[in-house]
Amino acid sequence: xxxxxxxxxxxxxxxxxxxxxxxxxxxxxxxxxxxxxxxxxxxxxxxxxxxxxxxxxxxxxxxxxxxxxxxxxxxxxxxxxxxxxxxxxxxxxxxxxxxxxxxxxxxxxxxxxxxxxxxxxxxxxxxxxxxxxxxxxxxxxxxxxxxxxxxxxxxxxxxxxxxxxxxxxxxxxxxxxxxxxxxxxxxxxxxxxxxxxxxxxxxxxxxxxxxxxxxxxxxxxxxxxxxxxxxxxxxxxxxxxxxxxxxxxxxxxxxxxxxxxxxxxxxxxxxxxxxxxxxxxxxxxxxxxxxxxxxxxxxxxxxxxxxxxxxxxxxxxxxxxxxxxxxxxxxxxxxxxxxxxxxxxxxxxxxxxxxxxxxxxxxxxxxxxxxxxxxxxxxxxxxxxxxxxxxxxx
Amino acid sequence: xxxxxxxxxxxxxxxxxxxxxxxxxxxxxxxxxxxxxxxxxxxxxxxxxxxxxxxxxxxxxxxxxxxxxxxxxxxxxxxxxxxxxxxxxxxxxxxxxxxxxxxxxxxxxxxxxxxxxxxxxxxxxxxxxxxxxxxxxxxxxxxxxxxxxxxxxxxxxxxxxxxxxxxxxxxxxxxxxxxxxxxxxxxxxxxxxxxxxxxxxxxxxxxxxxxxxxxxxxxxxxxxxxxxxxxxxxxxxxxxxxxxxxxxxxxxxxxxxxxxxxxxxxxxxxxxxxxxxxxxxxxxxxxxxxxxxxxxxxxxxxxxxxxxxxxxxxxxxxxxxxxxxxxxx
Numbered sequence: 191x192x193x194x195x196x197x198x199x200x201x202x203x204x205x206x207x208x209x210x211x212x213x214x215x216x217x218x219x220x221x222x223x224x225x226x227x228x229x230x231x232x233x234x235x236x237x238x239x240x241x242x243x244x245x246x247x248x249x250x251x252x253x254x255x256x257x258x259x260x261x262x263x264x265x266x267x268x269x270x271x272x273x274x275x276x277x278x279x280x281x282x283x284x285x286x287x288x289x290x291x292x293x294x295x296x297x298x299x300x301x302x303x304x305x306x307x308x309x310x311x312x313x314x315x316x317x318x319x320x321x322x323x324x325x326x327x328x329x330x331x332x333x334x335x336x337x338x339x340x341x342x343x344x345x346x347x348x349x350x351x352x353x354x355x356x357x358x359x360x361x362x363x364x365x366x367x368x369x370x371x372x373x374x375x376x377x378x379x380x381x382x383x384x385x386x387x388x389x390x391x392x393x394x395x396x397x398x399x400x401x402x403x404x405x406x407x408x409x410x411x412x413x414x415x416x417x418x419x420x421x422x423x424x425x426x427x428x429x430x431x432x433x434x435x436x437x438x439x440x441x442x443x444x445x446x447x448x449x450x451x452x453x454x455x456x457x458x459x460x461x462x463x464x465x466x467x468x469x470x471x472x473x474x475x476x477x478x479x480x481x482x483x484x485x486x487x488x489x490x491x492x493x494x495x496x497x498x499x500x501x502x503x504x505x506x507x508x509x510x511x512x513x514x515x516x517x518x519x520x521x522x523x524x525x526x527x528x529x530x531x532x533x534x535x536x537x538x539x540x541x542x543x544x545x546x547x548x549x550x551x552x553x554x555x556x557x558x559x560x561x562x563x564x565x566x567x568x569x570x571x572x573x574x575x576x577x578x579x580x581x582x583x584x
Numbered sequence: 585x586x587x588x589x590x591x592x593x594x595x596x597x598x599x600x601x602x603x604x605x606x607x608x609x610x611x612x613x614x615x616x617x618x619x620x621x622x623x624x625x626x627x628x629x630x631x632x633x634x635x636x637x638x639x640x641x642x643x644x645x646x647x648x649x650x651x652x653x654x655x656x657x658x659x660x661x662x663x664x665x666x667x668x669x670x671x672x673x674x675x676x677x678x679x680x681x682x683x684x685x686x687x688x689x690x691x692x693x694x695x696x697x698x699x700x701x702x703x704x705x706x707x708x709x710x711x712x713x714x715x716x717x718x719x720x721x722x723x724x725x726x727x728x729x730x731x732x733x734x735x736x737x738x739x740x741x742x743x744x745x746x747x748x749x750x751x752x753x754x755x756x757x758x759x760x761x762x763x764x765x766x767x768x769x770x771x772x773x774x775x776x777x778x779x780x781x782x783x784x785x786x787x788x789x790x791x792x793x794x795x796x797x798x799x800x801x802x803x804x805x806x807x808x809x810x811x812x813x814x815x816x817x818x819x820x821x822x823x824x825x826x827x828x829x830x831x832x833x834x835x836x837x838x839x840x841x842x843x844x845x846x847x848x849x850x851x852x853x854x855x856x857x858x859x860x861x862x863x864x865x866x867x868x869x870x871x872x873x874x875x876x877x878x879x880x881x882x883x884x885x886x887x888x889x890x891x892x893x894x895x896x897x898x899x900x901x902x903x904x905x906x907x908x909x910x911x912x913x
Binding site: 488 | 600807829
C-alpha cells in the first residue's frame with residue numbers, strides 16, 4: 191500500500207499538469223478512469239478540476255450519477271460527495287461536448303461577419319456535414335480543450351477522448367484540419383462555377399462528379415465551402431494553437447488499456463506514436479486487471495492437489511458443513527479445481543502482457559477487475575484509491 | 585421470423601472491444617459450413633478480420649478463405665472505381681488515379697458519399713445474387729447509423745443525379761426485414777448493454793434497417809447448481825481443512841470461483857435489463873438474445889472463431905459440417 195507520507199505517482203501526475211488527455215481503444219473504460227482521476231485530483235488539490243467527456247453516449251453522466259451533463263461545465267455538489275463518503279478539497283466540474291453545439295460555436299467565433307455566419311448556419315448541408323466532417327468529434331474535443339485552457343477557469347482539465355477507430359486520429363485532428371484548408375479540393379470547390387467548367391485540368395473530374403453526384407448537389411457543397419473558406423484564417427490559426435497545446439509541457443496523455451489482445455496492441459501503438467511526436471505519456475492505466483495471486487504458484491499447486499484429492503478430503507469437508515451430501519461436496523471441489531485453470535490462464539497471460547506494456551511507460555497504474563460496474567461517486571472514489579496504490583512493475 | 589442465415593445481408597455491429605469482428609467471422613463461418621455461399625466484409629480496413637480468419641491480409645477482391653467462405657476488405661477508392669466502371673462506363677480506369685483521390689476528398693466532406701459507395705458495393709453484391717449471405721463486420725455502435733443510414737441521407741439531400749437514382753434500389757434492399765438485418769454484439773457489461781439497447785431502439789427509425797438479433801459475447805458459465813452453491817456459500821468454514829489438505833493456495837482457488845460467479849451474476853442482470861428494455865420498446869423488439877460463452881482464450885484468431893462458430897450453430901440450431909473443427913488443431 192502507498193505510504194501515507196509518500197505521494198503516489200497518480201497524485202504527482204495530477205498535480206504537475208494542467209491538461210490530461212485520456213486515450214485508448216474503445217471499451218477499455220476510458221470514461222470511468224477519467225472520472226476517477228477527476229475525483230482523485232479533487233481529493234488532493236484545492237482549486238477547480240474539470241472532467242470533459244466527448245462521448246456521445248453520455249456515459250460520464252451515468253457514471254457520476256447526474257441526469258444530464260451539458261456543453262457548459264456543471265459543478266458536482268459537495269453534498270453528493272458527502273453522501274458518498276468521499277472527502278474533497280477542490281471543486282469537481284463536469285461537461286460534455288455536444289458536437290453540434292460545438293460547431294455552431296466555432297462558426298460564430300470565426301465567421302467574418304453576420305451575413306456569412308447566418309448563411310453557414312442556415313445551409314442545408316451544414317446540419318449534416320458537421321457530424322461527419324474531418325473527424326469532427328476529435329477536432330472539437332481538441333478545440334474545446336484549447337478554449338477551456340485559454341479561459342484559465344480551471345486548474346486541471348481531464349479530457350475523456352472520443353472513441354475513434356484509430357486513437358491516433360485525435361493527435362492528428364488539428365493538422366488534418368489545417369491540411370483541409372490547404373487542399374486542392376477546397377480550392378477547386380470554391381472556384382466560381384463558370385471558371386471551374388473551363389479549367390481544363392478539372393474538366394474531366396467535374397464531368398464525372400456531375401454525372402455521379404448531380405450538379406445541384408455539387409453546387410450545394412461548393413456554396414457551403416465558399417462560406418467556409420471565409421473562415422479559413424481563424425480556423426487555421428486555432429488548429430495550430432490546438433496542435434501546440436497537445437505538445438505543451440503542461441499537457442500529458444494517459445493511455446488506458448485492458449490486458450486483452452486488441453486493446454493492449456492499440457495501447458502500445460499509441461504510446462509509440464506519442465513518443466514519436468514528442469508528446470508526453472504521463473501514465474499508462476491498466477484497467478480490469480485480475481489479481482496477480484490468481485496466477486501464483488501456491489494457487490496452481492492447490493488447484494492441482496484438489497483435482498487429485500480423494501474421498502477422505504470430501505468427507506472431511508462435508509462433515510464441517512451443514513446439511514450437505516458428500517456427493518455435492520465432491521462435485522463442488524472438482525469444479526473449483528477445474529475452473530481454476532481458466533482464470534489462472536487468463537491471469538498469467540495478462541501478467542505477461544502487462545510486462546510488455548510497462549516497457550513503454552514510466553508510470554503504470556493498475557485498476558482491478560471490480561465485480562460490479564461503477565456507476566456512482568463512491569465507486570469512482572474506490573477506483574481512485576486503487577489507482578493511487580503504486581504498482582510494482584514486473 | 586426469417587432465420588438469421590436466410591437473410592441476404594447481415595450487418596454486425598457492437599461497441600468497440602466486445603468482439604464484433606470475431607462474431608462476424610464466426611457467423612460467416614456457420615453460414616459457410618451450413619452450405620451457404622458466404623461473403624464476409626470488413627468495413628474499417630483495420631485488418632482485424634484477416635487475423636480472425638487466419639489469413640495475411642484482405643483486399644477489395646474477395647478471396648475464398650475456406651469452402652464457401654469468401655472474405656474481403658472494403659475500400660472506398662476501389663468501390664468508386666468499380667462504380668465508375670459499371671455505372672458511369674468510364675473506361676480509362678488507370679487514368680483516374682488522381683481523380684479518385686480528389687473524389688475521396690469530396691467524399692470526405694460531403695455527407696454520406698463515402699458511406700454510400702461502401703454500402704452500394706454490398707447492396708450491389710446482394711442484387712447480383714453473387715452470394716447466399718453477406719456478413720458485414722460493420723462500424724461500431726457509435727457510427728453504424730451513419731453507415732447504414734447513408735442511402736437515406738443521400739435520398740434526403742441529393743435531388744438529382746446518378747447517386748440519387750441509385751439510392752432507391754439500395755433502400756429497397758436495406759429496409760426489407762426479410763433481406764437485411766442488423767446483429768448487435770454486446771458483452772454482459774453495463775456500458776455495452778446500454779449502448780446496444782439504445783441503438784436497437786432507434787435503429788429502424790433512423791436507418792430503415794431492422795434489428796435481427798443480439799449476440800451476447802463472453803458470457804460466463806454457470807459454475808454451480810443451487811445445491812452446489814449452498815456448499816460454496818459455507819465453504820469458508822472448511823477452509824482450514826482444505827488448506828491442510830491441498831496447501832495455502834486453496835483460498836485463492838475458492839476466491840477465483842467466487843469472483844467468476846459474481847461477474848456472471850452481474851452480467852446476467854445486465855442482459856435481463858436489456859431484454860426488458862427491448863420488450864418495453866415501442867413497438868416491442870422481439871429479437872432473440874443469443875449467448876456465446878467466454879472461451880477463456882484471450883488471443884483471437886481462426887481457432888477461436890471456429891469455437892465461437894460451433895457455439896453459435898448450436899444456439900441458432902443450424903446443422904453445420906464439421907469443417908474446420910477447432911478441437912482438431
